[in-house]
Amino acid sequence: MELLYNIFADPFVQMATMPDFLLQVLWEGFVTGTLYALIALGYVLIFKASGVFNFAQGIMVVFAALSLVGFYQAGVPAWLALLLALGVMGLMAIGIERLVLRHMVNQNEIILFMATIGLSYFLIGSGELIFGGETKSMITEELGLPTGSTVLDVAGGIVILQHIDVAAAVIAGILVAALAFFFNKTRIGRALRAVADDHQAALSVGISLNQIWAVVWFAAGIVALATGIMWGARSDVSFALQIVALKALPVLILGGFTSIPGAIIGGLIIGMGEKLFEVYWGGLMGSGVEGWFAYVIALIFLMFRPQGLFGEKIIERV
Amino acid sequence: MMDQSVEGYVTEDGRQIGGVLMELKNITLRFGGVVAISDITFDIREGEIRAIIGPNGAGKTSMLNVINGFYHPQEGQITFRGETRSRMKPYEAAKQGISRTFQNVALFTGMTTLDNIMAGRTLKMHKNFFWQMLRHGPALEEEIEHRRKVEEIIDFLEIEHIRRTPVGQLPYGLQKRVELGRALAAEPSLLLLDEPMAGMNVEEKEDMSRFILDVNDQLGTTIALIEHDMGVVMDLADRVVVLDYGKKIADGLPSEVQNDQAVIDAYLGVPH
Amino acid sequence: MIYREAGQFRTSYKQDSAIFPILQDRIAIYFYLFIAFIVIPLFGSDFFINSMMIPFLVFALASIGLNILTGYTGQISLGTGAFMGVGAYSAYKLTTYFPEANIILLVMLSGFFAAAIGMVFGLPSLRIKGFYLVVTTLAAQFFLEWAFIRIPWLYNYNDSGAIEVPQREAFGIIVTGASATPTVRYLVVLSIVVFLTWIASNLIHGRIGRSWMMIRDMDIAAELIGVRPLYAKLSAFAVSSYIAGVAGALMVFFWLGAAEVESFDVNHSFLILFMVILGGLGSLVGSFLGAAFIWMLPIVIRAIPKMTGLDINASTVEQINFMIIGALIVFFLIIEPHGLARLWAIAKQKLRVWPFPY
Numbered sequence: 001m002e003l004l005y006n007i008f009a010d011p012f013v014q015m016a017t018m019p020d021f022l023l024q025v026l027w028e029g030f031v032t033g034t035l036y037a038l039i040a041l042g043y044v045l046i047f048k049a050s051g052v053f054n055f056a057q058g059i060m061v062v063f064a065a066l067s068l069v070g071f072y073q074a075g076v077p078a079w080l081a082l083l084l085a086l087g088v089m090g091l092m093a094i095g096i097e098r099l100v101l102r103h104m105v106n107q108n109e110i111i112l113f114m115a116t117i118g119l120s121y122f123l124i125g126s127g128e129l130i131f132g133g134e135t136k137s138m139i140t141e142e143l144g145l146p147t148g149s150t151v152l153d154v155a156g157g158i159v160i161l162q163h164i165d166v167a168a169a170v171i172a173g174i175l176v177a178a179l180a181f182f183f184n185k186t187r188i189g190r191a192l193r194a195v196a197d198d199h200q201a202a203l204s205v206g207i208s209l210n211q212i213w214a215v216v217w218f219a220a221g222i223v224a225l226a227t228g229i230m231w232g233a234r235s236d237v238s239f240a241l242q243i244v245a246l247k248a249l250p251v252l253i254l255g256g257f258t259s260i261p262g263a264i265i266g267g268l269i270i271g272m273g274e275k276l277f278e279v280y281w282g283g284l285m286g287s288g289v290e291g292w293f294a295y296v297i298a299l300i301f302l303m304f305r306p307q308g309l310f311g312e313k314i315i316e317r318v
Numbered sequence: 319m320m321d322q323s324v325e326g327y328v329t330e331d332g333r334q335i336g337g338v339l340m341e342l343k344n345i346t347l348r349f350g351g352v353v354a355i356s357d358i359t360f361d362i363r364e365g366e367i368r369a370i371i372g373p374n375g376a377g378k379t380s381m382l383n384v385i386n387g388f389y390h391p392q393e394g395q396i397t398f399r400g401e402t403r404s405r406m407k408p409y410e411a412a413k414q415g416i417s418r419t420f421q422n423v424a425l426f427t428g429m430t431t432l433d434n435i436m437a438g439r440t441l442k443m444h445k446n447f448f449w450q451m452l453r454h455g456p457a458l459e460e461e462i463e464h465r466r467k468v469e470e471i472i473d474f475l476e477i478e479h480i481r482r483t484p485v486g487q488l489p490y491g492l493q494k495r496v497e498l499g500r501a502l503a504a505e506p507s508l509l510l511l512d513e514p515m516a517g518m519n520v521e522e523k524e525d526m527s528r529f530i531l532d533v534n535d536q537l538g539t540t541i542a543l544i545e546h547d548m549g550v551v552m553d554l555a556d557r558v559v560v561l562d563y564g565k566k567i568a569d570g571l572p573s574e575v576q577n578d579q580a581v582i583d584a585y586l587g588v589p590h
Numbered sequence: 591m592i593y594r595e596a597g598q599f600r601t602s603y604k605q606d607s608a609i610f611p612i613l614q615d616r617i618a619i620y621f622y623l624f625i626a627f628i629v630i631p632l633f634g635s636d637f638f639i640n641s642m643m644i645p646f647l648v649f650a651l652a653s654i655g656l657n658i659l660t661g662y663t664g665q666i667s668l669g670t671g672a673f674m675g676v677g678a679y680s681a682y683k684l685t686t687y688f689p690e691a692n693i694i695l696l697v698m699l700s701g702f703f704a705a706a707i708g709m710v711f712g713l714p715s716l717r718i719k720g721f722y723l724v725v726t727t728l729a730a731q732f733f734l735e736w737a738f739i740r741i742p743w744l745y746n747y748n749d750s751g752a753i754e755v756p757q758r759e760a761f762g763i764i765v766t767g768a769s770a771t772p773t774v775r776y777l778v779v780l781s782i783v784v785f786l787t788w789i790a791s792n793l794i795h796g797r798i799g800r801s802w803m804m805i806r807d808m809d810i811a812a813e814l815i816g817v818r819p820l821y822a823k824l825s826a827f828a829v830s831s832y833i834a835g836v837a838g839a840l841m842v843f844f845w846l847g848a849a850e851v852e853s854f855d856v857n858h859s860f861l862i863l864f865m866v867i868l869g870g871l872g873s874l875v876g877s878f879l880g881a882a883f884i885w886m887l888p889i890v891i892r893a894i895p896k897m898t899g900l901d902i903n904a905s906t907v908e909q910i911n912f913m914i915i916g917a918l919i920v921f922f923l924i925i926e927p928h929g930l931a932r933l934w935a936i937a938k939q940k941l942r943v944w945p946f947p948y
Contacts, residue, residue, distance in 0.1 A: 388810070388814065408813045408814045409816055411814070412814060412815055412816035413816060417814075417815070418814065420811065424808050424811040425807075425808075425811075426803060426804050426807035426808055426811070426812075427807055427808075428803055428806065428807045428872065429800070429803055429804075433800060433803070436800060437800055437804055437812075438815060440797065440800070440801065440804075440815055440816045441815075441816035443797045445797070447825070450792065450793055450796045450797060450798050451789050451792055451793060453793075453795065454792075457792075457796055457797075458604070458607065460797075461607060461796060461797070462603045462604055462607060465603045465606075465607065466603065469603070500815070504815070504816070
């Protein structure tokens with residue numbers, strides 16, 4: 001009886017009696033969700049253009065952040081460090097296209113996925129080798145990002161908003177808008193969508209697959225850098241982040257692997273859902289629930305709607 | 319239209335064909351807004367070779383998929399051996415003795431010819447998990463018993479030389495032959511062939527025609543086939559049903575159908 | 591010359607259905623078994639047996655388990671680590687409740703718990719196909735990891751959260767715990783691995799293995815032939831998880847002697863997946879080759895600085911390890927997606943016609 005009350009009634013009672021706390025939790029979830037969405041965005045870009053789930057996206061985020069901090073610590077001014085980090089990601093994109101993707105054009109999706117796993121291992125090793133394995137702090141202030149926080153009086157209590165979190169949401173929004181514009185309105189964006197649809201047809205129209213892939217991975221690299229900066233600003237830059245990147249999978253399941261708005265909405269749903277569950281129901285189950293909760297949500301989703309909220313329905317033909 | 323009485327009919331080459339094996343009544347199949355099959359009724363009789371023809375997109379493969387249980391029609395009924403149902407699972411269709419080949423050869427590319435045809439014996443293998451773990455003993459005996467049968471088919475189709483070749487490495491014509499072998503391995507009462515001659519040259523077509531006729535003749539298997547090559551259809555088929563845009567436009571002996579104006583119009587009068 | 595089959599005629603289907611129809615292969619197998627059972631225990635150093643052979647065998651077994659699921663049935667899985675954990679914790683609880691029972695028997699039983707859990711997490715595979723299945727197995731992996739900590743009963747409520755293997759006997763000989771000698775532990779592991787490999791091979795070559803491969807290659811056609819996806823997929827999950835579970839129990843009881851949750855984390859799942867990929871998907875031989883390669887390679891790399899006198903610190907060696915393994919995976923997937931097993935088969939093919947080129 002008490003158990004039933006604890007599961008079905010008590011959490012809602014808590015939510016209702018402490019609305020300011022609820023808002024705080026929702027805000028925290030929203031912020032985490034934004035970061036998940038940013039990571040997911042990188043995956044979507046690459047999946048959209050090449051049908052590959054790029055397992056290495058997580059380590060690319062770390063790598064980008066580490067390059068940025070590394071350049072800064074080497075004495076380069078912040079804005080230049082930013083440009084150089086972008087350059088590093090560009091070189092990485094070209095390198096990956098030339099050394100890996102070009103040779104794997106006809107393989108099936110699972111083989112390509114495993115290749116990206118191999119790639120991520122390689123990047124983890126070389127990342128630790130180049131930058132060292134210790135945690136570093138992100139050069140938040142130097143980049144001009146706001147620090148500090150605002151306290152709002154809301155619903156009879158207070159809610160604290162970190163400025164950096166607000167900045168993260170804004171930047172994510174700008175990125176999404178820019179990418180949407182890019183995909184829909186520019187020539188290259190159109191070419192990207194053509195490639196995503198049918199490699200051979202795109203080739204026959206004169207679109208260079210190699211160029212497109214390099215462009216896409218570079219775009220993913222830019223997103224990775226933005227993600228690395230925002231995430232690093234909140235919780236420092238370390239290699240642990242790349243496991244968190246696995247969280248993007250449930251986000252992508254929810255939002256569909258090829259949808260940019262889906263990545264955002266999926267990220268927000270997962271981020272907020274996870275937080276709510278952990279805070280209000282986590283007491284019943286013990287801590288650490290957020291380690292697997294997102295996957296369970298994705299799993300349930302897959303059972304009923306395998307293509308996600310925004311993906312295309314799969315019809316099997318014989 | 320010819321006189322298709324319940325007791326049967328006589329084919330153009332003088333064979334007596336018996337009763338109805340499968341009957342499809344008022345089948346309608348939709349995919350969202352697209353109507354693939356619209357109110358089609360026809361039957362397949364025991365021991366005959368029934369051709370399903372029509373221009374591209376007429377709904378022929380969908381029809382086969384409905385017979386197989388892979389697609390479920392929104393309206394209509396299927397009667398097989400006297401049992402009527404509107405939905406059937408592919409597993410049940412297989413169990414009832416319906417097997418088929420596919421338009422885009424659906425072989426198990428990671429397996430050899432031998433394994434692919436042995437795969438066709440799946441429903442006839444019963445030795446349970448425990449014996450399979452031991453292999454030596456009852457499971458191996460069962461394996462060998464079925465191997466004998468499969469070798470008969472390999473012999474019949476003249477594919478001994480590629481027994482152990484992974485089918486992914488075989489040329490297209492041989493793949494289609496292996497697929498036929500796999501379908502035959504199940505000893506079906508109704509064999510569905512989806513464009514068995516597609517992509518073959520003249521010699522291969524002659525071989526395949528010979529195999530199909532032998533299967534019908536020696537094993538008594540009822541065959542329903544989709545085919546584009548008019549010459550093949552006229553030579554092989556006992557009766558023909560013609561589809562166009564999901565509707566049936568003709569049904570009868572090959573000579574009748576060939577001269578049917580609606581059919582000629584649908585094809586623009588060019589057999590190929 | 592040596593490997594010629596000339597003169598070896600198979601005159602019955604029974605002979606042709608043998609798993610090693612070529613005489614030279616049969617001799618080779620007996621040779622390997624001889625080396626494994628006799629030569630190594632007699633001449634191998636404790637270090638070699640303890641740190642190379644036992645873990646190699648444990649990982650080879652786990653790879654066989656994963657290979658059945660991913661290589662033969664085409665169901666990609668990142669949950670191997672957690673299933674190994676289920677086996678390990680099951681064995682631990684079994685021996686806690688039945689301390690006098692033969693530990694080998696308990697280890698073999700522990701696999702069934704892993705099989706049961708494997709089947710539960712395999713149920714979604716009936717609806718979810720291809721790459722999406724990764725999500726299910728990751729859910730299993732992370733959920734079970736969480737459960738291993740959150741259920742103190744599993745580790746007998748001790749404070750550290752780790753389990754330590756008590757001394758246990760089988761057939762009157764001490765086989766686990768501090769007093770058990772490496773040689774004894776090695777022989778136990780070897781016997782179990784050989785036995786389970788034999789069973790796996792039998793299954794693969796028969797009707798069940800065929801149904802797995804059918805599902806992998808074209809599940810729709812398989813269903814139309816009469817394979818029931820439910821049985822085929824769940825049996826694959828069951829057998830695969832059973833084997834992984836036993837491997838996990840072996841890992842804890844006969845190699846590490848102790849375990850924490852980290853011993854079964856997602857990194858282990860990836861590690862075993864790499865072994866399967868590099869060794870060759872859909873190949874038992876490949877599982878052994880892949881496990882040997884991935885296990886031995888870091889040891890070899892770590893040994894290089896000592897041998898050549900270069901001064902490289904330990905963490906750098908680890909990082910280089912990561913890089914080399916990652917690069918090798920990409921390399922293999924490009925050059926020979928079928929892995930070491932295919933290279934081995936090609937080598938044998940060359941041997942058949944040696945000294946002629948073809």
